[in-house]
Amino acid sequence: MKKLIVSLAILLFFGVILLWASLHYVVMTKKGVMVINKRFVTLTDTFVDIQKWSSADFRSHSELSYAMYNQGYGDLEGEVDVQDLKGAMDAIPGKIEQTVKGWFGVKPKGVSDRLPLPDPGK
Numbered sequence: 144m145k146k147l148i149v150s151l152a153i154l155l156f157f158g159v160i161l162l163w164a165s166l167h168y169v170v171m172t173k174k175g176v177m178v179i180n181k182r183f184v185t186l187t188d189t190f191v192d193i194q195k196w197s198s199a200d201f202r203s204h205s206e207l208s209y210a211m212y213n214q215g216y217g218d219l220e221g222e223v224d225v226q227d228l229k230g231a232m233d234a235i236p237g238k239i240e241q242t243v244k245g246w247f248g249v250k251p252k253g254v255s256d257r258l259p260l261p262d263p264g265k
Contacts, residue, residue, distance in 0.1 A: 164189045168207055172219060179210050193219065 164186060168179040171192040188207050193200070201208045211217060 161186075168210060170207075170211070170216075177216065179207075179214050179216065182206060182210055182213075 165184045166181055168181060168188060169190045170177050170179060171190075171194060173194050183206070185206075188204055191204070191207060211219060
């Protein structure tokens with residue numbers, strides 16, 4: 144009888160853990176760890192590290208993005224969009240140089256290695 148009670152207690156313990164995991168996201172960010180309620184009962188994306196995510200990653204995990212936005216963490220996605228935009232802007236001078244080289248076979252005179260970009264914090 145004692146083995147049965149211990150077995151049931153262990154099953155109950157793991158059942159509660161499984162239920163909790165199916166109702167929450169545990170998200171690791173650059174600022175720390177946050178727990179967000181899920182919209183639906185599922186075990187998908189229960190533990191997620193978004194520190195190096197791009198905006199495409201957020202789009203592919205739409206339920207997580209929706210839950211983050213509704214619970215006041217939508218600004219984390221905005222930070223990623225700014226980083227993606229800055230990365231794209233940094234790549235423009237190199238792409239211009241490649242295009243001109245493709246057209247004329249030489250590097251254009253007067254083209255600096257990096258264009259001055261405005262500071263997004265201003």
